Amino acid sequence: MNEQKSDNSVSLPDPHMRVNLSEERLRNYLEVVRELGVAFDLLDDHVVITDPDGNIIYMNEAAERNTGFFREEAFGKNPADLWGGNMSQEFYERMWQRIKVEKLPFVGEARNRKKDGTEYWQELHISPVLWENGDIKFFIGVEPNITKKKEKEKFREEFSSMLGHQLKSPLTSYKWALEWLSKEGNLTGDQKEMIHALYEQNESLVNLVGDLLTYARIGSVSELKKSEIDLVKEIETIIERARAKHSQVAFSFSKGDGPLLCTSYASLVSQVFTNIIFNAAEYSDAEMGTVDLFLGREDNTIFFSCKDNGIGIPPEDQERIFLKFFRASNALKTKGKGTGLGLFIVKMITDNLGWDVSFESPLEHSRGTVFYVRIPMVS
Template sequence: MEERTALLQSAVGSSSQSILITSPDAKIIFINKAWELMTGYSFDDTIGKNPSELWGGHMTNNFYEKLWYIIKTEKKPFSGELENVKKNGVKYWQESHITPILDEYGEIKFFMAIAAEVTEKKQKEQFRDEFVSIIGHQLRNPLITISWLIEWLSKSTNLTEEDKEKIKNIYQQNKGLSSFVEDLLMLSRAGKNNLTKEKFDFKSEIQMILGEVQNRNPKVKLNFYTEGEGLFISTNKSMATQVFSNLIYNAAEYADKDKGEVEVKIAKTKDGLLFSSYNNGPEITEGDKPKIFSKLFRSDLAKEYKKSGTGLGLFIVKTICDSFGWNVWFESGAGLGTTFYVKIPINKV
């Protein structure tokens, strides 16, 4: 043991990165100086102990179950952010990369963790999220009130055509600002680990969205197809619905102006669920394709089809999909229209 510890000390002891090594049953066998500085625990404080007895154990049970499933059952590396507590009682956040080291038989020999403190980064993120949430909620109620007033004014019998046009423009601007606020609030929630999960009928949810889209776009022909049984998802319902609602609304709004057609499909595959949303509108240009999921990006085509827009719709789709572990992509070409896909892996269904 002493020889092994000396070897580890010489190899990684002076590294600026915080390094920890445990046995397969999570007993600490080594920490370097950087780890001591990060946590306040000395080498002697930690040897033979489980991290949960020292700085750890402050995340949810679900978080730790997922961590151990990845590194011990799947024998794959894990990356994530954990809230821990230093020896002096101060809470801090660390970004950890934990890798199982296997022997020649594929069995776990030990675990190695490389970590960095990210408390300041997390505090900035928390401030940003709280700021967006507060501003969003403070703006939401006045905007609703303004919308009611505009509707009330529009019903007046003494309006000239010029007055009606002005009220219509104010209404559109208010509607655009309301959409922007809702998008900001949705973004502030994306990527959170504490979102409530529930199992729901994927097919029924899409049918409800299609009904709403059809009412808003009566001239567009909507088609819906499913393949396979048991089309259920277990995740945060409101966030998931936002993804599919954004994609289906986009498909309808950017379909061919004269003979718009949208085709939505859900297929059950051997490795998960595949959602697709096609429209027969103009293709996305090659120059716009790399930017299509970018924040606040609106192509010339988007501006032509829809004057008002926040440029956040597809950015929100990508952000939520990334946080859920889903894959999202699209295909678009001349005369082929555009299809957006969302692949939900079987372990995320």
């Protein structure tokens, strides 16, 4: 936790606006939290309790180990004077708005600094405890150390960047070379078939690398910026790309009235709809494929559906359809290529964004599959 102004407005730490805790008030608070402290000392996670102005009135033994500060030197002080205050102004404004003005729990990740100067990361779970009249009694912060988790995330991001550079560049070069050979190489029929098979294998590798990079990126969405997205335009753009790749498939797109907007991470939203629509086109009827899309409002959500007339998903495979690297048994027989990551990525992203994805297959009185995405209107 970090400091703020003494009224209900929120701000970055400002020592001149701080409300200091007198020795008498500190003693009174220590009596109030004494019984809580007995239980919290048994926890392995860092726990801090502060008064309504952010002054420390209790910290457990795990917090001492985590920060390097003893309780006696921390009592009555603000965490920002000791180990905090290293995040952006926006972060602390959101935190204080949530816990002091709205009086609701706050969850976030913060970079802090130990007494010896070592930086570390904590996952903050801060909850206000209220008096009977609704005033704030004190704040309880349960703040586990997540430094190892953040180090793994950093390694994954750096590895993903390296992977993308090291693998995508040569694969793209191979693709261009194979395209040139196919068109300009004066090849026999058998040679063209062999080049086409190599081209298809290379495309599968390109798709696999792209899917793996997307999978790696999902774990760090907090690093991305949100923007307002026109879902109609986004889906229309994806349909045009799908139509260019699957010229034999007939696409239709019905829309509800009014603007259909959401505020989210543009690249991940695009990935959800791209994977679903391209998947429908890929597995629609081989001779007279159709993909019918709808976007509109339903209850308090934006509702999207994507229906194809293809091979469907066998009942015995449906529970596993969102698993990593899983492909339905009939898909393996009819379509040799595929990474088994497309729907897994859809599920990961929608779960991360708080959306809901589901499907029906086979459809009543018809072939194919329909996928549904429901987006809460607040997204």
